[in-house]
Amino acid sequence: MSIARERIDRLTMLAREAIREEEPERARRYVRRARRISERNRIRLPREFVRFTCDRCDLYLIPGKNARVRLQDGHVVITCDCGEHARYPYE
Numbered sequence: 777m778s779i780a781r782e783r784i785d786r787l788t789m790l791a792r793e794a795i796r797e798e799e800p801e802r803a804r805r806y807v808r809r810a811r812r813i814s815e816r817n818r819i820r821l822p823r824e825f826v827r828f829t830c831d832r833c834d835l836y837l838i839p840g841k842n843a844r845v846r847l848q849d850g851h852v853v854i855t856c857d858c859g860e861h862a863r864y865p866y867e
Contacts, residue, residue, distance in 0.1 A: 780817040784810045788825050791836040804834045810828075831859040 789808040793845035794803035794827050815867050827838045837856060844855045851863045 777818070778819070780813050780819055782815055784819075784821065787813075788822070788836075791829075792838070794835050795838050800835055801842065803836045807834045807836055827854070827862070827864060829838065830856040830858060830860050831862070832856065836867040 783841075787806045791803040791806035794800070794806060797829070810825065811821070811834075814815060829835070830837060830843075835842060835858070837854060837855060839845045839854070842857050846853045846855070847866075848863075850867075851865055854862045856862075
């Protein structure tokens, strides 16, 4: 595993912990840093990271805490507190 991948995984874990401790600005910093590492090293972000971060406000999402999750016509719809929607198909 590359150093960049390990760092992204660690930042994901730290962002999750920061949200649980109710420190959203620290979580945003971790999410932005992980995205930047991904861009610089041309590696894809893990699916868990992509699905549980908001594209608009860079917040790590925890369903029930700062995000709402609904099922709608074969899709999972995740709504952030900022109002951004993300839709992912499921079977």
